[in-house]
Amino acid sequence: xxxxxxxxxxxxxxxxxxxxxxxxxxxxxxxxxxxxxxxxxxxxxxxxxxxxxxxxxxxxxxxxxxxxxxxxxxxxxxxxxxxxxxxxxxxxxxxxxxxxxxxxxxxxxxxxxxxxxxxxxxxxxxxxxxxxxxxxxxxxxxxxxxxxxxxxxxxxxxxxxxxxxxxxxxxxxxxxxxxxxxxxxxxxxxxxxxxxxxxxxxxxxxxxxxxxxxxxxxxxxxxxxxxxxxxxxxxxxxxxxxxxxxxxxxxxxxxxxxxxxxxxxxxxxxxxxxxxxxxxxxxxxxxxxxxxxxxxxxxxxxxxxxxxx
Amino acid sequence: xxxxxxxxxxxxxxxxxxxxxxxxxxxxxxxxxxxxxxxxxxxxxxxxxxxxxxxxxxxxxxxxxxxxxxxxxxxxxxxxxxxxxxxxxxxxxxxxxxxxxxxxxxxxxxxxxxxxxxxxxxxxxxxxxxxxxxxxxxxxxxxxxxxxxxxxxxxxxxxxxxxxxxxxxxxxxxxxxxxxxxxxxxxxxxxxxxxxxxxxxxxxxxxxxxxxxxxxxxxxxxxxxxxxxxxxxxxxxxxxxxxxxxxxxxxxxxxxxxxxxxxxxxxxxx
Ligand SMILES: Nc1ncnc2c1ncn2[C@@H]1O[C@H](COP(=O)(O)OP(=O)(O)OP(=O)(O)O)[C@@H](O)[C@H]1O
Ligand SMILES: [Mg+2]
Numbered sequence: 043x044x045x046x047x048x049x050x051x052x053x054x055x056x057x058x059x060x061x062x063x064x065x066x067x068x069x070x071x072x073x074x075x076x077x078x079x080x081x082x083x084x085x086x087x088x089x090x091x092x093x094x095x096x097x098x099x100x101x102x103x104x105x106x107x108x109x110x111x112x113x114x115x116x117x118x119x120x121x122x123x124x125x126x127x128x129x130x131x132x133x134x135x136x137x138x139x140x141x142x143x144x145x146x147x148x149x150x151x152x153x154x155x156x157x158x159x160x161x162x163x164x165x166x167x168x169x170x171x172x173x174x175x176x177x178x179x180x181x182x183x184x185x186x187x188x189x190x191x192x193x194x195x196x197x198x199x200x201x202x203x204x205x206x207x208x209x210x211x212x213x214x215x216x217x218x219x220x221x222x223x224x225x226x227x228x229x230x231x232x233x234x235x236x237x238x239x240x241x242x243x244x245x246x247x248x249x250x251x252x253x254x255x256x257x258x259x260x261x262x263x264x265x266x267x268x269x270x271x272x273x274x275x276x277x278x279x280x281x282x283x284x285x286x287x288x289x290x291x292x293x294x295x296x297x298x299x300x301x302x303x304x305x306x307x308x309x310x311x312x313x314x315x316x317x318x319x320x321x322x323x324x325x326x327x328x329x330x331x332x333x334x335x336x337x338x339x340x341x342x343x344x345x346x347x348x349x350x351x
Numbered sequence: 352x353x354x355x356x357x358x359x360x361x362x363x364x365x366x367x368x369x370x371x372x373x374x375x376x377x378x379x380x381x382x383x384x385x386x387x388x389x390x391x392x393x394x395x396x397x398x399x400x401x402x403x404x405x406x407x408x409x410x411x412x413x414x415x416x417x418x419x420x421x422x423x424x425x426x427x428x429x430x431x432x433x434x435x436x437x438x439x440x441x442x443x444x445x446x447x448x449x450x451x452x453x454x455x456x457x458x459x460x461x462x463x464x465x466x467x468x469x470x471x472x473x474x475x476x477x478x479x480x481x482x483x484x485x486x487x488x489x490x491x492x493x494x495x496x497x498x499x500x501x502x503x504x505x506x507x508x509x510x511x512x513x514x515x516x517x518x519x520x521x522x523x524x525x526x527x528x529x530x531x532x533x534x535x536x537x538x539x540x541x542x543x544x545x546x547x548x549x550x551x552x553x554x555x556x557x558x559x560x561x562x563x564x565x566x567x568x569x570x571x572x573x574x575x576x577x578x579x580x581x582x583x584x585x586x587x588x589x590x591x592x593x594x595x596x597x598x599x600x601x602x603x604x605x606x607x608x609x610x611x612x613x614x615x616x617x618x619x620x621x
């Protein structure tokens with residue numbers, strides 16, 4: 043149970059990553075690799091500030107804005123300097139590796155003694171339900187685990203809701219249109235450059251927020267923690283799309299969250315059954331490859347079979 | 352008033368693929384005037400419209416509209432004054448968004464887009480009313496993705512979008528060329544109605560000589576990036592399709608006469 047609870051919590055935290063990836067990859071069709079750097083950036087900034095005894099909420103917010111800044115730079119490189127999108131992301135991601143090391147001062151920052159959002163929600167839990175384990179559907183659950191899960195769920199629900207509402211505003215609608223048909227939104231007076239920069243800023247802000255929460259949950263920030271995270275986020279989005287099978291924004295947002303949760307649970311179970319953790323990224327990459335290729339290949343097979351008949 | 356003076360555009364300048372798409376084009380268009388542009392393929396008609404819309408920076412010349420010198424304005428800023436319908440029915444609308452969302456964006460062409468609801472209730476009923484005027488039954492399908500509609504329906508909606516807020520200038524680039532004859536007629540009728548109702552200043556490119564004589568109060572014929580003929584007033588009203596075709600024929604004949612000369616020049620200088 044503890045295993046599933048922990049996996050769900052990480053799945054929800056990484057759902058914020060999935061939402062960020064959804065924004066760049068799906069709304070803008072922009073393969074933004076910055077994510078690998080900005081998730082670490084969020085963790086690094088928040089961890090460093092927590093060690094300086096900043097209030098956790100502020101330290102988390104600062105992590106978010108650090109990601110916003112990173113996304114803005116990627117957007118500027120692409121929109122203003124006309125650097126290829128993939129390369130813009132790679133440049134910023136590479137630069138962030140050094141920046142993250144500078145922010146942290148060393149390659150790993152433990153947060154054992156610090157007050158974090160997780161320890162704070164644990165205290166709130168303690169006040170609400172008294173000390174000791176919490177009973178959930180007859181299961182005895184460690185208080186820290188339960189508190190962390192609730193925190194992650196609340197954050198994801200809040201962010202998902204805001205994103206959903208945002209996409210129904212004038213500016214949010216223009217953002218979706220900029221991804222769908224940039225020529226049209228330009229002809230209607232929208233600056234595609236500005237919209238893209240703003241979108242990448244929000245995307246990387248969410249991804250950094252995910253890193254910030256992850257650091258607080260697992261109790262450390264590590265300069266390597268971002269490696270392969272884009273692919274992870276993409277896998278979640280793809281699973282989500284398969285789960286909900288709809289293109290309407292609200293449903294897709296829910297799908298991405300569910301996808302992240304499900305993916306993490308599957309991985310946790312696979313690890314439990316003896317999957318070598320070192321193979322995890324390889325398997326994730328292969329999974330995304332298959333998810334990208336198989337539907338097309340199936341359609342091809344079907345039409346070939348149709349012609350043969 | 353639209354004032355185009357001395358504009359020039361060369362694509363791939365200084366390479367073997369150099370194209371003089373516009374050479375020193377100038378004309379003024381009075382407010383409420385409806386200008387038809389004809390010319391052979393590659394004569395620079397679309398480039399002229401794109402130059403006015405601000406799709407690319409000009410090499411030479413200036414473009415001003417309603418007293419604003421727009422030459423240095425980016426495309427999205429000019430959109431405050433200009434409504435556009437493209438040749439490709441897929442260019443003017445966002446296919447994965449609903450009819451209502453597309454129209455709502457047009458209702459804020461060139462205006463600030465903030466965090467207000469994209470489709471407030473008051474706008475919704477206006478959307479329904481205006482879409483009903485198209486007589487296509489689309490008012491009951493406002494929440495369908497626009498990508499599910501036919502080219503003609505999309506082009507009619509794009510026209511509605513381009514003119515939702517009265518533009519100072521309407522640009523139509525062969526906007527019925529990709530449609531079947533019936534849909535094309537329908538869209539042309541709608542075009543005529545909207546332009547007349549709102550007294551829109553319009554630039555319209557067409558390859559249809561029928562449209563060229565029936566519509567508009569002035570006509571220019573382009574050739575190799577320049578204006579070859581400029582017909583207005585009574586002369587435009589008198590013009591018949593055969594006259595226009597004759598002018599195309601003249602151009603073709605002259606091209607053929609020119610060919611040996613060009614050949615000789617090439618042999619001499621290259
Ligand atoms: N973006 C571009 N890059 C390079 N060359 C271009 C570009 N746009 C137009 N051209 C060239 O400029 C010339 C004029 O093209 P334009 O599209 O204006 O012709 P047109 O009169 O609209 O022709 P059509 O009737 O076929 O639409 C052509 O030779 C074309 O190849
Ligand atoms: Mg053209």
